[in-house]
Amino acid sequence: MLLVILECRDGEIGDADKGILSAANRISTLMGGSWSAALVPGESVVDAAPFAPYGVPTIFVTSGVAEAANSPELQGKLLARLAREQNASLILLPHTDAGATLAPLLAAELDAALFTQATAVRSAQEGLELQHQALGLQIARRRYWDGRRPLVLTMPVKFLSQVVLPSMKPSCPEITVRPADIPELFPRTTIIERIPPDPQTVDVSEAEVIVSAGKGCDPHTFAQVKELARLLNISLGVTRPVYDLGWTGFERMIGQTGRAVAPRLYLALGISGSMHHLGGIKESRRIVAVNSDTKAPIFANADEGFVADLKELLPRLLERVRQTTGGAA
């Protein structure tokens, strides 16, 4: 039996929840068994309709534990208890901050194996084949799970599709509310505040939207790209030649030897599209490229391409952005 853990913060089914529900549906089919979902204790939902397209039969909600919302330890204890009761052999979580915190707690509670950030799960002779990407995205490491011991598995949100495949059978999910039976526990850790990441400082591999500058930028246009990133409050990336010029630190360099990224939007400005750079951006959901050369290889790899000279485009783009943002970010 597979148990998938959902965050559903403030009663909303978020992107990570949708992605992991889609994955859970698919993996449960591979396992040939049943599955259900459980909300992280401290959260609740009243409407089952948004879950229906994902085919989940049951959603467990723990009632009366508002204090659990700030205690991963308590959440781990309560979820482990549920997993035991449901005889769950595979516990699946999205690798969000909450999921990454809960996974080892659950594994310890259940004396289960732990595999984090699986980028692919396939059926294999041995049971399930779990794949993990290492060294940027250059190496695929594989492990096999034969089901003899429970497994706690996390999957990175950026590798999870929120798309509900047509083959999935919609369900009429039943919300099962379980009274909280708070274990005797004095939490050693408590979450006191949730601070959203700052796009200006966040690791580019975690960034949602990236504007990247290539060798097509001179010092002046590069300063304009940085200003664009600041005004739009998005992350800045660069190609290797720009890093080599010393204009940014290594942590901003994207590509085969730099960071691999998977943003919702990747804006490539003055980037030719070498295979070394493309290798690091191929997981981007949408690539928009601007280049003055109609034959630049980046265009063949972009969802949208614009032939333009950055020297002309950037001042106008900045002016437009300043008008809409009021000039400050």
Ligand SMILES: Cc1cc2nc3c(=O)[nH]c(=O)nc-3n(C[C@H](O)[C@H](O)[C@H](O)COP(=O)(O)OP(=O)(O)OC[C@H]3O[C@@H](n4cnc5c(N)ncnc54)[C@H](O)[C@@H]3O)c2cc1C
């Ligand atoms: C082992 C190895 C590893 C590497 N790893 C990486 C890596 O991790 N990341 C990486 O990025 N590179 C890496 N490289 C380098 C890579 O091969 C390319 O040289 C590099 O990606 C090219 O960067 P670029 O597109 O910024 O520059 P260029 O290839 O010089 O392209 C500049 C582009 O800007 C356009 N342009 C010029 N002026 C303007 C203008 N005014 N307006 C609009 N467009 C303009 C040009 O038409 C051109 O297409 C690696 C190379 C090797 C050998």
